[in-house]
Amino acid sequence: MDMGYSSYVNPELESLVDRIHPPRVCIDNDSYQDCTLVKVDSANKHGILLATVQALTDLDLVISKSYICSDGRWFMDVFHVTDQLGNKIIDKNVIHYIQQSICASRRGRTQVKTNSMFKEIKQNHTSSSSSLSSSSSSSMEHMTLEMTTTDRPGLLSEISAVLAELQCHVSAAVVWTHNTRAAFIIHVHDDSNHGTTIMDPHRADRVQAKLLTVVNARHSSSERPSVRFTSPVGEQTHTERRLHQLMMDDKDYQEAVTCSSSLHDKRYEIIVTVENCREKGYSVLNVTSPDRPKLLFDTVCALTDLQYVVFHATVCSKGSVAFQEYYIRNKDGHMLNTTIQREAIIRSIIAAVERRVSHGLRLDVRSRNRSGLLSDVTRVFRENGLSVARAEIGIHGEKAVGSFHVKDVGGHDADPSNVESVKKEIEKFGGAVLVSKGSYNSSSHGNNNTEEDHSRTSLRTLFWSQLERISNKFQSLNS
Known part of the structure; x- marks a missing residue:
């Protein structure tokens, strides 16, 4: 009983x-x-x-x-x-x-x-030499975009290109992928001089409709993309918890279960x-x-x-x-x-x-913050045959910093020659790229740290402190 x-x-x-x-x-x-x-x-x-x-x-x-x-x-x-x-x-x-x-x-x-x-x-x-600047976020009106959809190569590039075209500047973002699904939390502010702010409901609806068109372009009728904007009012769920919720709601956990009381996933x-x-x-x-x-x-x-x-x-x-x-x-x-x-x-x-398990290479990118930067970086990835499995992007003073976990379009390890091409292309517009293996594939918590490990930790910290500062001010605008 x-x-x-x-x-x-x-x-x-x-x-x-x-x-x-x-x-x-x-x-x-x-x-x-x-x-x-x-x-x-x-x-x-x-x-x-x-x-x-x-x-x-x-x-x-x-x-x-x-x-x-x-x-x-x-x-x-x-x-x-x-x-x-x-x-x-x-x-x-x-x-x-x-x-x-x-x-x-x-x-x-x-x-x-x-x-x-x-x-x-x-x-x-984290012994960082400088703190995140809050001027960009405190002086501008922000909105956040939550998306779940089927993952595919070049998806982040397509989304960021649409946002750049609609003059929505990305100030922070995080992307997770798992079991063919993808979840996005992207903070944007207005980058136009047309007199309408990013918080205008009609403009938000236009951005939302355009993004739905993009994600629906390769969807079958049975798939379930979701795109919605939220506005900066009140308290919001912790960002990483919200990502878990988005992916759970999107049923990324669905797979065959071989036993009612246990399951062994040999890959992980x-x-x-x-x-x-x-x-x-x-x-x-x-x-x-x-x-x-x-x-x-x-x-x-x-x-x-x-x-x-x-x-x-x-x-x-x-x-x-x-x-x-x-x-x-x-x-x-x-x-x-x-x-x-x-x-x-x-x-x-x-x-x-x-x-949170990441595969392939981690590329830490730092560049001068400007309009359309994320679109340019992800376009370089796509043109060189790299697909983004996870990403974290934020603003550090006048610089934009991003950590991208990449693989090839078939889901395998990235070709070193393609990675070198990416580095050269990004360096052409003033960026710098640090290449390392996926930071969460190792079981080490940092007891065998190098200067490179500490650099990665600092970049991760810079991103999250900025993202949390913004995301705590968001609540639902469109259900």
Whole structure:
């Protein structure tokens, strides 16, 4: 017999508990020589685990181990963390931000209030020589574009060409692809002198219609592209979580499942199992996969958006392999009792782990920021037979920086001669390209870092701090 456990908490009682027992965050640098302990003690609330993990990963902190307990009305968690270079967290500003951001997340405050502190700490934490300029985004009206569609070679080039033609300047963007699907979050501002802003509903509708025409051009009637604009009002879902949601809504997880309780994907060595512990009323989810940055964040994103509550969990890594064990129930208090439920969570967890895995070469591009730059860069990729599998683009002062994971149009490793041609073409219009292997294919968290590794980390940090600053101001305009 399945046991149900009610998860409802009266909001007034919850608020009272928060006031009587506010969240406590303890930073311990004495217990271990090789890592910092972040201890969180708080009244429980659905989503608190994700908010806590999000606060840590937003600072590019590496979580090597975690012990989670949220049974009953209380949440207690211990994280073993280091920076990207494998060092303990000793910067007092970073420590203060960790404490403040976790407490703010628990109390439901908007992240916008801590953005200035976040930007400064991200800059100092990564030893970047300069901070992201906010002038371009603070002085201009922005909108954001969310898209999901079937992936194909040259897709980003076609989309960016349309935006350039319609005089929509891309100030930040992120692209994920997985299982033949693609998801885009692109922030644009007006680049015309026609008297209409990018926030004008009629102009937004025209841009949206044009993009739909492009993505529909090669679609069959059974495919499901989605294009919508959102406007800068109010609080918005965390950008990376939103990407997970877009791809999940687009059903990128759909594939054959060979077993109702486990699935082994040989390409990525991911093993997911689900069993029921009936005497305790829990379902036990085990995930074994290659270790990589932000793995815990991605898994907890999937569990939270699938409406599962984590009551106990242990996360650790041994060498290049990560082990995650979660004791969960549905938000309605029940275990996963049907084959359909178990297969659905297995697919979703595997997809969440796979989405961030990148293949092929990573090209870090830096150039003077100007109108149509993204269109020019991606056109060079397309003309030289390179397809973009993942991308992150942002603005750094007067410069635009972008990280592109590329392969050939057949999905294989890029030809070195084509990469050299791309470098030469981009250098012609004042850009520079740094070539490296996919940063998330390696199991290393940065303990064997080189100057090149640190450069890649800084570029990634510059992008995310800009993108998060913008995206926290967006909410739906067109459904």
